[in-house]
Amino acid sequence: MTAVGWLQITVFALALLLITKPLGIFLWHVMEGKPQFLSKILGPVEQLTYKLFGVDAQEEMNWLRYGQALLAFSCVSTLFTYAILRIQGLLPFNPMHFSMADAPSWSTQVTPDLAFNTAMSFATNTNWQAYSGESTMSYLSQMLGLAFHNWISAAVGFAVAAVLIRGFSRQNTAGLGNFWADISRFSLYVLFPAGILYSLFLVWQGVPQSFDAYKVATTLEGVSQWIPLGPIASQEWIKMLGINGGGFLNANSSHPFENPTPLTNFVQMVSIFALPAALTYTFGKSVGDTRQGWVLLSVMLILCLAGTALCYSAEAIGNPNFDRLGVETSSKVLGDSGGNQEGKELRFGLANSALFADVTTAASCGAVNSMHDSFTPVSGLVLLLNMQLGEIIFGGVGSGLYGMLIYAVLTVFIAGLMVGRTPEYLCKKIEKKEVKLAMLFLLVSAFSILALTAISTCCDLPAKGFLNPQGAPWNNINNSGPHGLSEILYAFSSATGNNGSAFAGISVNTPFYNTLLAVAMFAGRFLMIIPVLVMAGSLASKKLVPATSGTFPTNTWLFVVLLTGVILIVGALTFFPVLTLGPIVEQFLMHEGRLF
Amino acid sequence: MLKEVLPAIRATLVLAVFTGLLFPLAITALSKVLFDHQANGSLVFVQSKLIGSELLGQSFSKPEYFHSRPSAAGGGYAGEASGGTNLGPTSKKLLDGDDSFKGIGALVKEYRTENHLDESQKVPADAVCRSASGLDPHVSPANALLQVERVASARKMPPERVRQFLNKFIEERTIGVFGEPRINVLKLNLALDSEQTQGDRVAKQDKE
Numbered sequence: 001m002t003a004v005g006w007l008q009i010t011v012f013a014l015a016l017l018l019i020t021k022p023l024g025i026f027l028w029h030v031m032e033g034k035p036q037f038l039s040k041i042l043g044p045v046e047q048l049t050y051k052l053f054g055v056d057a058q059e060e061m062n063w064l065r066y067g068q069a070l071l072a073f074s075c076v077s078t079l080f081t082y083a084i085l086r087i088q089g090l091l092p093f094n095p096m097h098f099s100m101a102d103a104p105s106w107s108t109q110v111t112p113d114l115a116f117n118t119a120m121s122f123a124t125n126t127n128w129q130a131y132s133g134e135s136t137m138s139y140l141s142q143m144l145g146l147a148f149h150n151w152i153s154a155a156v157g158f159a160v161a162a163v164l165i166r167g168f169s170r171q172n173t174a175g176l177g178n179f180w181a182d183i184s185r186f187s188l189y190v191l192f193p194a195g196i197l198y199s200l201f202l203v204w205q206g207v208p209q210s211f212d213a214y215k216v217a218t219t220l221e222g223v224s225q226w227i228p229l230g231p232i233a234s235q236e237w238i239k240m241l242g243i244n245g246g247g248f249l250n251a252n253s254s255h256p257f258e259n260p261t262p263l264t265n266f267v268q269m270v271s272i273f274a275l276p277a278a279l280t281y282t283f284g285k286s287v288g289d290t291r292q293g294w295v296l297l298s299v300m301l302i303l304c305l306a307g308t309a310l311c312y313s314a315e316a317i318g319n320p321n322f323d324r325l326g327v328e329t330s331s332k333v334l335g336d337s338g339g340n341q342e343g344k345e346l347r348f349g350l351a352n353s354a355l356f357a358d359v360t361t362a363a364s365c366g367a368v369n370s371m372h373d374s375f376t377p378v379s380g381l382v383l384l385l386n387m388q389l390g391e392i393i394f395g396g397v398g399s400g401l402y403g404m405l406i407y408a409v410l411t412v413f414i415a416g417l418m419v420g421r422t423p424e425y426l427c428k429k430i431e432k433k434e435v436k437l438a439m440l441f442l443l444v445s446a447f448s449i450l451a452l453t454a455i456s457t458c459c460d461l462p463a464k465g466f467l468n469p470q471g472a473p474w475n476n477i478n479n480s481g482p483h484g485l486s487e488i489l490y491a492f493s494s495a496t497g498n499n500g501s502a503f504a505g506i507s508v509n510t511p512f513y514n515t516l517l518a519v520a521m522f523a524g525r526f527l528m529i530i531p532v533l534v535m536a537g538s539l540a541s542k543k544l545v546p547a548t549s550g551t552f553p554t555n556t557w558l559f560v561v562l563l564t565g566v567i568l569i570v571g572a573l574t575f576f577p578v579l580t581l582g583p584i585v586e587q588f589l590m591h592e593g594r595l596f
Numbered sequence: 597m598l599k600e601v602l603p604a605i606r607a608t609l610v611l612a613v614f615t616g617l618l619f620p621l622a623i624t625a626l627s628k629v630l631f632d633h634q635a636n637g638s639l640v641f642v643q644s645k646l647i648g649s650e651l652l653g654q655s656f657s658k659p660e661y662f663h664s665r666p667s668a669a670g671g672g673y674a675g676e677a678s679g680g681t682n683l684g685p686t687s688k689k690l691l692d693g694d695d696s697f698k699g700i701g702a703l704v705k706e707y708r709t710e711n712h713l714d715e716s717q718k719v720p721a722d723a724v725c726r727s728a729s730g731l732d733p734h735v736s737p738a739n740a741l742l743q744v745e746r747v748a749s750a751r752k753m754p755p756e757r758v759r760q761f762l763n764k765f766i767e768e769r770t771i772g773v774f775g776e777p778r779i780n781v782l783k784l785n786l787a788l789d790s791e792q793t794q795g796d797r798v799a800k801q802d803k804e
Contacts (some may be wrong), residue, residue: 002791053608055603065600067741072604080608106676135676151615181605187611192619199623200630209627209635212746214676217639217646219654220661222784226675227637227649233627234620252670254728256651257637262775268637318721319685324706325701327725328718328738337736337774341725342700346665346734349776370682371728372692483684492702505682510770550626586686595688 001098001316005351008266009308012355013301014275015270020297021151023274025581028062028190033164033181033563038189049184051364055548056560060175063537067530069179070156074526077152078123084145085115094138095213102247108136109464117514122149123524125157125396127239127246127366127500130509134228134249139211144249147376149233151191154242154275155183157398158190160529161279164402167536168426169286171544176536191238195495198237201267206260207233240271241397245366245500246468253356253369254345265348266296267367270355272365276300283401287426291555296404298560303393303567304362305373307382314378315340343371343466354379360394361386362504363400366500373478373578377590380486381583387490387497389571390445396498399525402532404521408554409438409535411437415552424551427544434538437531446574448496448523453489453578461512478505478512481596482589486582495520617788640782653733654782658767659710661785662735662762663741666703678722680728702749734778737766738771751792761788 035043059068084091088110097103099110103142110118114130121128129149131137137146143280158571159182166176196438203209208229215227218364232248238245253268277297284293318329318339329338336349340496344353353370360367361383363492372383386393392403409425413435416423423430456473463471470476483503490503495517502508508517638650638674644778649652654662655673670677683690693699698706703724708717720739738761748755769775 004769004773010772055606058598069604072600073607074605075614076601077608080612092644103677106670131680134678136705143620144612147620148612148616152611178719180607183607187615195619196623200626201629203623203631204633204639206634207614208637209625210637211625212636213645215639217648218618220782220789221654221656221658223655225648225652225654225673227639227652228675228678231620231624231636233635233673249678249679251729251731255678256653256729256731256733258651262649262770266774278714321685321691322700322725324719325691326718327700327721328702329721334720334736334738337738337778338721340685340723342680342685343726343728345728345732345773346722346736346778347732352775361736369728370647371682373682373684374680377687380684479683479684479685483686486684503682503684504679505684584666586684589685594686595691596686 001313001331001371002131002335002351005312005349007553008351009312009355010474011045012269013265013305016273017407018268019274020281023278025292026329027190027275027278027282028285029274031165031182031286032183032460033185037191041571042188042192042208046184046188046473050180053180053184055177055180057181059178061178062174063163063533065534066176066179070159070529071526074123077149078119079259081122081145081149082115082119082495084108085118085141085489086112088138088141091140091145092137093140095211096138098136100136104464106135108132110136113511113514115507117518118146120521121144121500122146122244122246123153124498124521125153125242125244125364125399126495126498126521126525127244128495128502128521129246129500130514130517132245132250137282139230142235143231146246147488150235150238150242150246152183152193152395152461153244153424154238157187157396158275158276159398160532161398161401164405164532165283165286167539168428169288170394170540171542173540176540180470192242195237198241198271201231202236202264205264206256207236208257209233209262211217213264216292225289228257237271238366239367240268241274241383243363243365243394243404244274247362247367253367254371257437259369262347265352265356266347269359272363272367273394274399276363276394279398279576287546288556292426295555295560295563296401296408299563299567300400300404301392302560302564304358307362307386307393308358311358311375311379311382312351315350315354316377317376319376321593321595324593334374340374340376342571343374345369347568357383358386360501361499364391364497364499366406366494368501371504372501373505374489377483377583378492381579384486384490384493384579384583385571385575387493387499388575389567390442391497391546392567393579399498400461405534407440407567408435408563410442411559412552412562413438414566419552420549421552425554427547428542429545434535437535440531441528442570444495444523444527446568449489450510450578452492452520456492456516457485466511468510470507473512476507478507483596484587486586489578491517492520496524500526597741605684641692642786648782650780650783651733652731655784656781657744658750662740662747663710664781665732665735666698666724666726667730670724673731674687678729678731680730681726684691711742713742733780733782735781737762737777740779740784747788751788753792758788761791
């Protein structure tokens with residue numbers, strides 16, 4: 001660890017705090033449909049969009065209609081992407097001839113199960129990738145099949161958060177806003193202008209943006225080297241800002257073409273957290289008490305920085321097995337270019353790799369600038385837990401906020417039990433229905449992660465069979481011993497949390513894993529959105545009850561502590577047993593020098 | 597539900613065309629005008645022959661060149677197969693290697709032999725740990741310094757001269773804060789080559 005390493009982490013946190021309020025206010029205007037500085041220029045486009053959609057954007061929807069529109073849109077767009085991926089060989093913008101008869105020998109076919117997994121992955125904002133971008137996807141598949149979903153899945157997440165916010169801020173009503181208006185405004189006023197500036201910034205720093213075929217270079221020593229190209233910058237920005245995380249290239253944000261400089265790396269990290277941080281302010285402003293928003297942000301920031309500190313120190317201490325072989329790892333000699341350098345890039349070093357890894361798993365981004373599979377076990381534990389807590393430490397666009405609000409509801413309920421009063425949150429009575437829905441939200445996630453991991457670790461399949469040519473699903477792992485279990489657990493935690501990062505050694509491009517992981521992604525997205533919409537509907541129909549002296553205040557440090565405690569206790573109780581068998585035992589074995 | 601299907605289809609088509617076609621095409625056009633070099637992959641040409649990209653690392657094995665980190669991308673620095681080893685901290689394969697894979701222990705020995713270093717000399721982490729992308733263009737200054745003697749003797753240059761060169765190529769942290777000090781191996785090797793051709797030419801002229 002170095003002082004300048006900690007400085008980089010501090011600058012990151014300060015930058016985040018600085019943008020939260022202005023961006024939060026802007027998002028509030030967009031959410032409420034109030035005029036802001038872009039309305040004059042883009043207003044007519046907004047109206048045109050509604051005409052093209054054929055919808056009345058003024059119409060208020062109740063939770064059921066809103067949910068139907070959301071599901072119909074997600075369903076149609078998923079099928080659309082599935083179709084594009086399957087027929088990419090027939091479509092234009094495919095200079096490398098992927099999925100064609102004369103495709104390069106190193107390319108991969110898009111099988112039905114891979115296309116299904118990928119379509120589901122991008123529709124759910126997960127961006128789990130069972131393929132390598134540069135050897136599988138045509139430029140058209142990347143742009144029209146995948147980047148398109150990066151935009152709209154972020155917009156859908158924002159829409160659901162908007163609905164839950166309205167559930168708290170409105171009273172005696174069924175109307176929760178209009179789905180089409182919510183996604184259009186967000187895409188048009190937030191993503192579109194940000195995208196232009198951000199992509200050009202990335203190109204300036206070195207991210208390619210070209211429709212040419214890959215180039216073949218002859219290196220200084222006379223070997224040929226492929227140089228991949230593509231419309232990378234126009235997809236890279238939304239991958240970060242939309243918290244999607246699916247790289248254009250296999251190595252994702254560790255690839256010099258996706259993340260060429262320390263500056264792009266810093267901007268990428270800030271842009272992962274930007275929207276969920278701002279949404280906490282938007283929330284506070286909507287419910288008429290911005291401190292309510294800062295409380296949620298504090299909890300997120302505390303959990304995130306604690307994780308980063310643990311990760312950074314574990315990576316700096318490194319792997320004692322390396323030292324035994326004569327490797328210099330000490331930070332005293334090498335600074336942040338020492339420690340555990342396996343799977344890390346030198347331009348980022350330890351501090352930026354640890355921070356990025358913590359940020360990308362705390363948010364449901366899943367982009368990586370270093371290979372998580374090669375992290376020390378304690379760091380792996382932090383990353384796993386970040387996802388297993390339900391992607392609420394900033395989380396996804398919208399989904400982080402609504403996940404955190406579910407925990408807040410649970411916390412006031414538990415606090416209410418302790419003092420024996422009907423719990424209230426933001427002047428709404430929290431009753432049986434809300435608590436049931438909150439528990440459903442949490443149980444879906446735990447069940448999906450644990451049950452599917454269990455199936456993959458104990459169900460045997462025939463070798464060379466259709467489902468999994470490797471035979472039993474545990475044969476697909478790249479590491480043996482406890483780390484192998486961590487690989488499987490990570491896959492299902494990531495899919496359920498809609499994160500998309502991986503302990504990437506595991507081979508998941510088989511019908512068995514493609515299908516099971518798609519199920520996990522579906523559950524982690526839609527089976528959690530539905531309880532949120534129902535809860536929003538129930539809350540909006542209630543009247544606001546004025547706070548009395550007996551009301552438990554939720555805008556204080558006491559609540560920060562309680563909420564943090566509830567999150568950690570729920571997470572720890574659910575996942576401690578399996579984490580013990582994975583990263584925890586591995587950490588001890590690593591220090592003992594046991595290898596697998 | 598059915599009532600929402602038609603708008604869903606129309607919205608999918610409209611947004612797909614806008615975000616998936618018009619937007620990337622517009623950005624491509626703007627990039628072409630503003631940052632043509634970067635948009636095309638920051639390519640490096642020597643005598644109009646394409647030799648690589650300044651952002652992507654490449655393999656070096658000759659003694660007169662500084663060597664890059666070991667790489668897990670394909671057979672090493674394969675541009676079509678970026679990626680790391682994805683081997684964990686308790687992996688026997690990572691540390692001890694197998695038939696087709698050099699473990700860290702073997703890489704340490706190899707590095708010492710190549711650079712004529714003592715058995716007791718510790719080897720910098722980046723010289724034996726594979727990067728995340730397999731295309732990391734950089735090495736650490738500590739790693740490069742240990743290679744100076746070898747490069748200098750292969751090029752018949754005074755080590756002091758090579759060291760001066762190397763120091764010029766250390767990229768410092770952005771505004772003193774972001775990233776880590778590092779050296780772009782391809783740029784350094786290119787500069788050494790061109791220095792030497794110039795040097796040879798001067799020597800020739802002197803003889804004449």
